[in-house]
Amino acid sequence: MPPTAFTPSIPSRPVYPGLVSRGATPALMLADAEGALALADLAASDPAVMDRAHLIYIPAGSDHGARLQALRPAQFHQAPSFATALPRLRKALADAHMGTVLYLAGTEGLIGQGLAEALAAGLPADAIQSEHRGSIARRMQCVHCKGVTEDVTTDPFTCSHCGLTLFVRDHYSRRLAAFQGVCVDAEAPGDIPETQEIRP
Amino acid sequence: MTIRFNDETFRDDYTFHNSPEAVRRFPFPFDHDSYMYSVNIEPHRRGQAGSVFQHRFDVDEHYIAEMRDREITLKDDPLRCQSLPHMELAGWDFLELVMTCKAEDYPDLFSLTRDGDRWHWINRPLGIDQRFTFLDATTLPCGPMEYITRQTQGDHALLDQREGNLWMDAGMITSQADWSLDFDIGMNFFEWHAPVPKAAEMGVFQRALKFLLNLQQGAPVRRLNWTMTVNPRLDTSPENYHKWGPEKRTLTPETVGAKQYLRVELQTLWRLPRSNAVAFPIRCYLCALEDIVTVPKWGRRLHRVLRDLPEELATYKGFSVNRPMIVDYLSKFDDGAPTSPGIFPDP
Numbered sequence: 275m276p277p278t279a280f281t282p283s284i285p286s287r288p289v290y291p292g293l294v295s296r297g298a299t300p301a302l303m304l305a306d307a308e309g310a311l312a313l314a315d316l317a318a319s320d321p322a323v324m325d326r327a328h329l330i331y332i333p334a335g336s337d338h339g340a341r342l343q344a345l346r347p348a349q350f351h352q353a354p355s356f357a358t359a360l361p362r363l364r365k366a367l368a369d370a371h372m373g374t375v376l377y378l379a380g381t382e383g384l385i386g387q388g389l390a391e392a393l394a395a396g397l398p399a400d401a402i403q404s405e406h407r408g409s410i411a412r413r414m415q416c417v418h419c420k421g422v423t424e425d426v427t428t429d430p431f432t433c434s435h436c437g438l439t440l441f442v443r444d445h446y447s448r449r450l451a452a453f454q455g456v457c458v459d460a461e462a463p464g465d466i467p468e469t470q471e472i473r474p
Numbered sequence: 475m476t477i478r479f480n481d482e483t484f485r486d487d488y489t490f491h492n493s494p495e496a497v498r499r500f501p502f503p504f505d506h507d508s509y510m511y512s513v514n515i516e517p518h519r520r521g522q523a524g525s526v527f528q529h530r531f532d533v534d535e536h537y538i539a540e541m542r543d544r545e546i547t548l549k550d551d552p553l554r555c556q557s558l559p560h561m562e563l564a565g566w567d568f569l570e571l572v573m574t575c576k577a578e579d580y581p582d583l584f585s586l587t588r589d590g591d592r593w594h595w596i597n598r599p600l601g602i603d604q605r606f607t608f609l610d611a612t613t614l615p616c617g618p619m620e621y622i623t624r625q626t627q628g629d630h631a632l633l634d635q636r637e638g639n640l641w642m643d644a645g646m647i648t649s650q651a652d653w654s655l656d657f658d659i660g661m662n663f664f665e666w667h668a669p670v671p672k673a674a675e676m677g678v679f680q681r682a683l684k685f686l687l688n689l690q691q692g693a694p695v696r697r698l699n700w701t702m703t704v705n706p707r708l709d710t711s712p713e714n715y716h717k718w719g720p721e722k723r724t725l726t727p728e729t730v731g732a733k734q735y736l737r738v739e740l741q742t743l744w745r746l747p748r749s750n751a752v753a754f755p756i757r758c759y760l761c762a763l764e765d766i767v768t769v770p771k772w773g774r775r776l777h778r779v780l781r782d783l784p785e786e787l788a789t790y791k792g793f794s795v796n797r798p799m800i801v802d803y804l805s806k807f808d809d810g811a812p813t814s815p816g817i818f819p820d821p
């Protein structure tokens with residue numbers, strides 16, 4: 275599965291330029307699902323990138339764990355979810371030395387949350403790289419109840435917290451690592467357009 | 475000049491109303507018969523006596539009612555007022571700016587006495603008498619930005635300047651034209667403007683930002699922005715869209731003149747002294763179409779502007795569905811006569 279090609283969008287929507295090795299410097303790597311393949315490609319381009327890498331992987335239904343381990347990162351950890359990876363990620367970010375590079379790979383939800391954590395921990399933006407692979411599902415914040423619904427693949431969708439039917443905007447908050455969902459039938463309750471798959 | 479404050483509401487029974495004087499001084503935003511986005515920034519010079527530009531922070535007959543409405547909105551949703559931790563100094567800067575301006579411009583309504591950092595503020599319309607220590611937040615009932623913006627008409631954003639950009643890192647936003655502070659806080663100038671159609675391609679935001687980065691203390695600037703709102707509702711937030719949205723579909727040809735409002739934002743920009751932040755008050759004025767058309771020039775012009783507005787802008791501003799009805803109503807007040815330049819009524 276190659277890097278995702280997104281259609282150009284509005285300026286708040288993030289772009290994911292892809293991973294480029296900075297060599298055998300201290301590195302943190304965070305990937306979910308097909309993001310593993312981006313790290314594999316990175317290691318193939320420069321095996322030394324793994325020499326001082328701490329790699330955290332969230333399979334999310336995929337099974338690339340063994341393949342990643344075979345790349346021989348300095349440290350490897352597999353976590354069942356982003357929430358369970360978070361304490362370890364925060365510790366690693368807090369311990370990070372000057373010059374540590376963060377490689378993020380996988381879904382937008384993972385990249386966005388990893389980025390928000392890293393910036394909050396004081397990592398400079400130019401030390402953070404990202405590559406999108408796999409599902410184009412979006413992490414959506416309901417503007418009404420503020421609840422976040424993960425893995426949204428349709429427009430409109432149902433808010434998993436308040437139950438309103440929301441349409442999927444491209445407006446994106448890096449602080450929240452989420453797109454904005456807004457009630458689709460606010461003006462004419464019950465008048466809900468046909469559900470469509472989200473496109474890249 | 476004393477102001478008679480209206481007893482009125484901006485929700486439920488919507489008893490908001492403009493006096494004839496308030497209609498005459500309404501900041502009609504169109505200086506010619508068509509509209510497109512532009513870098514419409516000019517010095518915030520003092521205007522004619524009686525106009526909304528006479529004072530630096532205009533106080534009008536809606537002051538008390540607007541502050542009451544803000545209180546209701548904040549009780550319901552405290553996230554309408556947020557300030558990231560590094561913005562407290564900017565909050566003090568803004569409090570100082572508003573208090574000094576209001577005390578100078580409206581001595582009968584507001585007073586500020588300063589003895590070093592021990593300040594005494596009196597706000598007569600709201601019945602507030604507060605002694606506090608400047609730069610010591612424990613001496614106020616809430617943070618400085620929240621304190622002063624609970625007493626100042628309009629929404630307010632405070633922008634931090636760094637990395638050659640402006641960052642919306644604090645704000646009191648309870649009367650917004652459908653955008654969310656809670657979502658936008660922490661964004662830069664290009665990010666929070668991302669949903670606006672056309673303007674980015676026209677280079678409007680690039681040029682506006684460049685100008686604002688060089689904004690000087692003591693030389694505030696202003697611009698007018700506008701949209702259309704059904705009913706005199708201040709809280710047209712996305713948070714509550716599912717509550718006010720249905721009202722947009724209640725217009726009829728009989729009620730459009732009374733229930734459709736032209737909503738104008740007088741936006742000013744101020745460089746703040748200690749924090750180097752930029753303060754961005756967004757003062758909202760509402761005027762029903764039936765009041766607009768009492769000024770013949772405005773009736774003619776508004777008809778032409780709304781009739782010819784590009785569809786993308788009407789959609790973005792959220793009045794596409796009602797545009798035919800609005801234009802039809804206004805057409806009765808447009809005899810085709812030429813209009814004079816500028817925004818002010820003909821003498």
Ligand code: HEM
Nearest residue numbers: 511512513514631653666667669670673678682700701754
């Ligand atoms: C620096 C302070 C400013 C802040 C905090 C601010 C904020 C905003 C926000 C939140 C929106 C709504 C975007 C949305 O749909 O979510 C907006 C709209 C807009 N802003 Fe600004 N803005 C600022 C300055 C300016 C300036 C200097 C210009 C000058 C050209 C400008 C031009 C516009 C335009 C054209 C729109 C679309 C409005 C409409 O059609 O109703 N803004 N602004």
